[in-house]
Amino acid sequence: MKLYSAQVSDLTFDAATQQFQADVIFYEGGDQVTYAVELSAPFTASFETVSRGLMVRARAIRKQERGSSIASLKSIAAQPVQIRYGISPLA
Template sequence: MNYATEVTNLTYNAADQQFEALVILHEAGDRLGFPTSLKAPITADFETVARSLVVQAKVRRAQNVHELMSRLRPMTSKVSHAA
């Protein structure tokens, strides 16, 4: 299945020498978040890291791995501010 994807909160964990991120898959109006990680040097190419993290999230979704999945609220186009 094709998903629109977002890689958010990408950080490098120096202690574990890995990149960590929340990958969000957009599916039929839902936003599904999957925590992901990739062991790689800090000098790794961003595109390669992001692509690998997205693949990891898609595999978890295809395998119905739900224990670490979060269902996120839909994004709204308007932001309301209380007066």
């Protein structure tokens, strides 16, 4: 089993769509795969809540392609993905 790490990068908030947008980068061995993901959430949502939601979405995409070569993962990751989650800020 290969171990990997992940990172949320380039987090922005689009006020017009009320969505956070970020790149989630998975590092595996010497390779990396980046997924562009979006998350509908209020601007007041905590970074922890937002990053967790973005990571869950990116992991779901990655899981769908598990077993694929890193080259095919890079190809799939290059495609933009839009999601909607109903979350509320943590108290």
